[in-house]
Amino acid sequence: MALRDYKYDQENVVPLRPTASYDAYEESKEEETQVVEEILFFANIAIFAIASVLSIFILSALKLNTVLAFVLGIGTGILALQACRVFLKKYQNQLKKTD
Numbered sequence: 001m002a003l004r005d006y007k008y009d010q011e012n013v014v015p016l017r018p019t020a021s022y023d024a025y026e027e028s029k030e031e032e033t034q035v036v037e038e039i040l041f042f043a044n045i046a047i048f049a050i051a052s053v054l055s056i057f058i059l060s061a062l063k064l065n066t067v068l069a070f071v072l073g074i075g076t077g078i079l080a081l082q083a084c085r086v087f088l089k090k091y092q093n094q095l096k097k098t099d
Contacts, residue, residue: 047084052077 056073060066 044081048077048081051080 052073055076056069059069059072064072
């Protein structure tokens with residue numbers, strides 16, 4: 001009977017779950033910049049889509065060839081997107097100069 005001679009040893013006990021450490025949670029700046037980059041990504045898509053759809057609609061209303069209207073509309077969307085990027089960079093530079 002091996003169980004009669006059993007002695008409980010606290011040092012050899014393996015915990016079932018690791019104990020959680022309750023350190024203070026701090027948001028890193030990487031997470032903040034990642035959120036901003038995600039918002040800017042979707043803003044770029046929205047700006048491109050709205051500009052291209054409006055320009056395609058206007059060019060189609062002017063009785064322009066459909067293929068040409070789509071090509072010019074996509075080009076206009078890209079130009080609008082680049083214009084917004086240039087404007088935002090100039091605005092950021094002005095804010096940095098005032099600070």
